[in-house]
Amino acid sequence: MQIAVLTIFPSMFDLFWEHGIVRRAIADGHIRPEAMDIRAFTDDRHHVTDDRPYGGGCGMVMKPEPLARAIAAARKRTGGGLTVLMSPQGDKLSQRTAEELARQSGLIFICGRYEGVDARIVRRHVDYALSIGDYILSGGEIAAMVAMDAIIRLLPGVLGGAESASCDSFSDGLLEHAHYTRPREFEGQSVPEVLLSGDHQAIARWRHQMSLIETLLRRPDLLEHRQLDKQETALLRQWSQTLERILKHQAAHRPDSLSGRQ
Ligand code: 9D3
Numbered sequence: 001m002q003i004a005v006l007t008i009f010p011s012m013f014d015l016f017w018e019h020g021i022v023r024r025a026i027a028d029g030h031i032r033p034e035a036m037d038i039r040a041f042t043d044d045r046h047h048v049t050d051d052r053p054y055g056g057g058c059g060m061v062m063k064p065e066p067l068a069r070a071i072a073a074a075r076k077r078t079g080g081g082l083t084v085l086m087s088p089q090g091d092k093l094s095q096r097t098a099e100e101l102a103r104q105s106g107l108i109f110i111c112g113r114y115e116g117v118d119a120r121i122v123r124r125h126v127d128y129a130l131s132i133g134d135y136i137l138s139g140g141e142i143a144a145m146v147a148m149d150a151i152i153r154l155l156p157g158v159l160g161g162a163e164s165a166s167c168d169s170f171s172d173g174l175l176e177h178a179h180y181t182r183p184r185e186f187e188g189q190s191v192p193e194v195l196l197s198g199d200h201q202a203i204a205r206w207r208h209q210m211s212l213i214e215t216l217l218r219r220p221d222l223l224e225h226r227q228l229d230k231q232e233t234a235l236l237r238q239w240s241q242t243l244e245r246i247l248k249h250q251a252a253h254r255p256d257s258l259s260g261r262q
Helices: 010-017 020-027 064-078 093-100 121-124 142-150 200-218 222-223 230-252
Strands: 001-006 032-037 082-092 106-111 130-131
Touching: 001 010, 001 064, 001 142, 010 020, 010 032, 010 142, 020 142, 032 064, 064 082, 064 106, 064 121, 082 093, 082 142, 093 142, 106 142, 130 142, 200 222, 200 230
Parallel strands: 001 032, 001 106, 082 106, 082 130
Antiparallel strands: none
16 A cells, blocks of 8 residues: 655654564555655745634635645555545544555655645535544644554454454454453452463453443443344343342342332
8 A cells, every 4th residue: 555644744654664463564566655845846936834724813824825735646646545634524444444444555645734724725625524433633643643653453364373353253343352461460360260270261251241331331432333243242131130130139128218119
């Protein structure tokens, strides 16, 4: 996948390209990324990339001309990839959006600075606006790195055996269970016995249960939008019945209640 990032701070990406899975994806030829300096596409002596907003108001706006030239250059480089504007007004990044973007042959990320980019750039040249969540960043660079990180690890062949997506496919849509490594005893806490048992089926069952209960307690919204399998349904029903029993018992023993109800 050809990736171009348009930014006034290209060196922010140096460390991003140089570490971990992203670095290996580049070394193995899965992605060809480049951070392109918007400033290089200015034509004035001072390489100005921003200007005051028409109609007044605070902040500055990214000038359209350098950006349009930068986008044209990036299009050439990426063979006409999808142009994505990093913007607080964009669609919120999700695993599903990452999967969709991972299917593109090329991507151009525009990183805004200042209050935003000239609206005519958005209208004419942007295919998709992308946010990474409801909080205010100082610019689109870190957001673009977040999006690229999520996308790159989805490209076929990028993840090695140990990290591979098949590793967590069974718990797809659930939060991860807790993890343990050596030593067996750390600061007075021991590793759950089942993980030392060597019983792979029991371990898988335990992990699945832990994933399910973690998700139920911390992110019940994930369960509502997920197709539960037979085992999960049985477990949730069992926990629900336990809770019902506890609550009934409580109600029956309330001192201010004669009937045991409410
Ligand atoms: C505080 C300024 N805001 C209201 C006047 C507008 C604003 C402009 C530019 C707020 C943030 C930014 C810079 N942010 C991004 O470019 C950005 C972003 C973000 O702030 N949050 C989540 N996702 C993204 S993607 C790009």
